[in-house]
Amino acid sequence: MLMKLISIVFLVAFTQIYSQKTDFAVSNISKEILENANGVTRVDEMVVNVKSKNEITYTLRIAVTVLNKSGNNFVQDAIGFDKTKKINKAEVSIYDASGKEIKKYKKKDFREKSAADGFSLYTDDKILFLDYTPINYPYTFELSYEYTTSNSLYISNWYFLSNYYQSSESSLLVVNYNPNTINFNIKESNLKGYGIINKSTSGKIHYESSSIKAIEPEQFSPNFLESTPMIHIAPTSFQYDGYSGEATNWKEFGKWCYDNLIEGRDKLPDATIALIKNLTSKTEDPIEKAKIVYEYVQKNTRYISVQIGIGGFRPITAAEVDKVKYGDCKGLTNYTKALLNAVGVTSFYSVVEAGNEQIGFIEDFPSIEQGNHVILAIPNEEDYTWLECTSQQTPFGFIANFTDNRNVLVVKPDGGEIVKTKSYIEEDNSQNTEAILTLDLDGNLKSNIKIYSKGTFYNKWQYLPSYNQMDVVKSYKKRWSKLNNITIQTFEFENDKNQIVFTENVHLDVNNYVSKAGDRIIFSLNAFNNTIDIPNRYKERKSPVEIKRGFIDESVYTIYYPEEYTIEAMPKINNIKNSFGEYVITLLQNENHSITYSRKFFVKEGIYPKEEYEKFRNFFSEAAIQDNAKIVLMKK
Incomplete structure (x- = not known):
């Protein structure tokens, strides 16, 4: 009797999804959910009818209004399947800005291809897809389809928001099942504050939402899935490809x-x-x-x-x-x-x-x-x-x-x-630069640089030996893009896989490195590690500050200058230490017409309240200012 009731409920839901018509006129979208959106999910519905552990039918309907070219990625125009998953129905309707249907496609209009990508040799998976190129914006792309699977290992997780810059007008998840045959674990994530309604009862999982605003990405914030609403669903017992499990x-x-x-x-x-x-x-x-x-x-x-x-x-x-x-x-x-x-x-x-x-x-x-x-x-x-x-x-x-x-x-x-798994703490993620820099009378700089990289820095640079010479030179010019007139003379690499240290030994020249003002020359002490990017400013920060991987970046430069010059002015140093890390510079004037410049930039891993973002940004901003510290030399 219960199974018959579930089938009736499913039939009603199926009929509603396939037969109901929505007015997709763009003028019907509220200003609230148009804000920051490149696309609006008008309808997102999934009704799952679990008849048994080896027979589950999914009925889905998703309609996205694409507001501009950047929103094209939000369109679902493909359906994956394999030998255990049969697509029963599929259709697409295209609507113009007024909500008028301008194109309609049936399952026979879809094309089929293997799901194999460039890294796949062979695969059971296939894709049914529709290749549609929009003519005008905005437009609405509505996909409705139904498939049956013999596997109950998982029920697809439900995401009330799918992407950054994509808002949601309406979302519905329904799973009908017989509690005497199968049961599910449910895990709610980040539902608070989104107005999501839970109407679940025995034998039925039911969640719905309306009018969820688009989210803009923010630097140094938790990832999208950790901060947006979703429902995890998993069976406590299942059937998968003939194998039963708990x-x-x-x-x-x-x-x-x-x-x-x-x-x-x-x-x-x-x-x-x-x-x-x-x-x-x-x-x-x-x-x-x-x-x-x-x-x-x-x-x-x-x-x-x-x-x-x-x-x-x-x-x-x-x-x-x-x-x-x-x-x-x-x-x-x-x-x-x-x-x-x-x-x-x-x-x-x-x-x-x-x-x-x-x-x-x-x-x-x-x-x-x-x-x-x-x-x-x-x-x-x-x-x-x-x-x-x-x-x-x-x-x-x-x-x-x-x-x-x-x-x-x-x-x-x-x-x-x-x-x-292993966590790479700040000391594990280190970059140490040692350099001897020689400045000549014409203001040109000759440099011998050694860079030792570990942890995340190792991961970033370990592939350099696989590049050809031209690409290595391009890589260095990109890394030191703030320097003009740079010529890479030689480079050597050592990849110590036992200690997991990657060493770069680079000889390079920089023409016209200094600025001249009469008998004075002015130049930056931090020639090769002036790489701090100041985080974006936000009018109203929405997310906590998250530094996923801390690091230590240290440099020691010995800078030789012509004996015809003397130091007129050293830069004012403002060392920084706070809850996010520290930035420390030391300067030592040597007797042999040289200066030793030492720099340490230490950033801690951690999560901080959104109210701390401006302080965090200021930490990077002040450090970047110090990175540009200049020295003035006067001709004797």
Whole structure:
């Protein structure tokens, strides 16, 4: 009886979504949600009918009014599917500014293509898409579609806002289900202050909203998903590609992942086992063995995406990677794990949400949708050493800027565990510059510079050796773009992957470096590290201040000047120290016609109230002023 009731409710919802007409005239949009918007979501509806764990029907309708060219990216003109997901219906209507329908497309008008990208070798995934080019602005693009899937591993998360500069006029999420057959965990994020209404009852998840303003991005703020309203939905039990599972906690879900995705896929050819044992035979230390294995994987495999097998969640076998010498993050991680296992080193397949933003797994909310990448965890005393297995260049144990400082799911034979990856603190993210600068009588500067980079700075510059000479020169001219008439004479690089330090040794000339005023010459002491960007000013700051990764940037320059000159005026130094960090300069006048200039810029990681933003901005602004400090020399 309950199932019949759910079907009736779904039928009503489906009929409403496909039959109801909305007046999409731009004149109907309130001024409130037009503010800061390049596009307005007029309607965003998803009705999910869960008939059983292996039969779920989604009915969706999304209409976006694109106000200008920048809003074209907000249009959803593609639908993804695979062998477990059947698209039943799809149609698109285009409306002009007055709300008049000017184009209509049916499913037969859509085109189909593989979802493979430039990094994918083969994939089960496909895309149904409509290629539409707008003629005038504004216009409204409305997509309605329905699909059925046999997988219940996850229900798509619901986002009340989709992008910066995109407001929402109306949003609706409905999930109908039989509590006797399946249940869901719900996690609300950032709903407060958006007027979102929860109408959920037993057997029905129901949220709706109206008139949510567009959000403008702000520098040094939490990422979009951390600060906008959304609903996480995950089943406590599920069916996926013929595999049943439970997910009431991470341990339980991790156990399912191990048993169904990983176990038994680590078999290697005898010849490969013999080879890797021989390579590691001279050490008994697990970490040293792991370094040898990691180097072997880097030299003998390459990354390419493989999206097949249990919806792209299961890695291809270690034997297959060993044979073809390529794999995606899952395959290469599993392959590295298999090699380590062959030499007696324990390691664990670990799922992570990779990216610069440091988005971690929610500790009390198990769901597969929280991860997009796989890395390897090697137990190392009381902690883990983390390996990025897709890169042929990344040093052993280095994960800065991509998978650092976030909760990940470590998959073990007895279940899953949420563990936080390595955090790179300020001292880990350092750049040290040592330079000898020689100023001649014509005002030209000859410079020998050494730069030592660690942590996030290492990550930024480690790829320079792979550039050709012309691109290296372009890179330096861009880095020191405030200097005119710069000529790069020579450069050398040293990439110490054991200590994870990248060293640059650069010889360069700068013509006409100084300004002349009669018998005086004036020049900046900070020739090569005048790189502080002052954060934007906001009339009314909306977001907290977040510094995701602190750092220390230090420079020591010895500046030789012609003996025909004497120092007339040294710059006034104003050192800064506050809750955000510190900026310190020291100047030393030497006897051999030289000056030693030392600079330290230290920025702390942290989150601060939005009311502190102006102080934070002033810290950078005052430091930038000090970076431009000039010295005056007088001809004898």
